[in-house]
Amino acid sequence: MTLITGAAGGIGSVLARTLAPTHDLILTGRGGQRLDDLCRELKARPLVLDLEHPQSFAEAVQSLSRVTNIIHNAGTVELGAVAEQTHETWTRTLAVNTVAPAELTRVLLPLIRAERGNVVFVNSGAGLTANPGWGSYAASKFALRALADALRAEEAPNGVRVTSVYPSRTATPMQQKVRQQEGGPYDADAYIDAASVAATIAFALHAPRDAVLTDITVRPGPR
Template sequence: MSTVLLTGASRGIGAATARALSDSHDLVLVGRDTAALNAVADDCRSARVVTADLTSADGPALAAAGIDTLDGLVHCAGIAELGRIADTEADQWRRAYEVNVVAVLELTRALLPSLRTARGHVVVVNSGAGYTAKAGWGSYAASKFALRAFTDVLRHEEPDLRVTSVHPGRVDTDMQRAIVADEGGTYDPGAFLTPESVAAAIRQALDATPDAHPTEVVLRPRPH
């Protein structure tokens, strides 16, 4: 049974992915909300919970502790704060990079020996904003462009690993509700992808046959 570590596993895409993988993988669920992580773990066949802030100095090492071999690392944690460049201060940009890029980098670095041992698979949940930057999305899009660069470089530098960048459009999550509220819009869950749809794409990438390297997966909501 292969082992997969998931970040952002307490809710949204991370929780949906944990449930989608539960029947065929031993899971390590990482996040900051212990109660929410335990609730997800209760839905899984085999799951261990690690409470860690991956932006802290010791968070990545705490999440990686005791893992000698790792078949899959799925980065689902992320934040999105909107605002036009003229109105956003440097702290917002720093937060976006710390959570969306640096935490991904540091946890991946901590787990590289374990991933190399298993010839494992790194899956990074990016965004449509990793390809297209729109007004008001500066700090978020910039971090997601940087995250795409990270996955491209990792793929070249670690040829024994598979590295998949997943780019969903808007997804029905708590984060999406906050975004729509910031935009002043009316929330319509049916206009977005479900977390389960993204989780299914992540599982498909992880389950790819050994000769296949799914480098990028792009998902968009269908009109309804």
């Protein structure tokens, strides 16, 4: 079983469709029609998670008996200068982007170890470089990178592989929101296709067992 967070849209839904032919899927989200429809289409199992409240995860996943792979794809972004952003924004951003992946990994790790599976963190270019106005988001993604690096070293003896994927700007509804916050136009053709990011994640999952793809940076290619 492969669990994908943030599966109802953007990279998550494209990734779910990419993996569906070869993976049994658990698709998580906040619930609603889009998640239900996607699960029905792909014959996947829905799992409602509130990423702002990671303390609820242990109870939410109790019914899961097998998980081989976790793909931490969900995220939130709210742009603003450090001088302007409130602690509520910082707390929500860090909870969704960092604490939620850490806690979900923790509660599912016994199942992942049993399968010698994979943990994939969909990070961001902001997890490598922090630009003005991106402080809270970049901080959450730098922390996500640290989480992945520590987990990789800790779980290697258990046969668990850990990969961080760093896509640059990708043509998704989240990128539309970012461009609105930046006050600029949204041109999907200027960004990476979500299917290309999904294919990269699938490649990491399917790598030969004697290889670990630790960090993958995805940038736009020539057109």
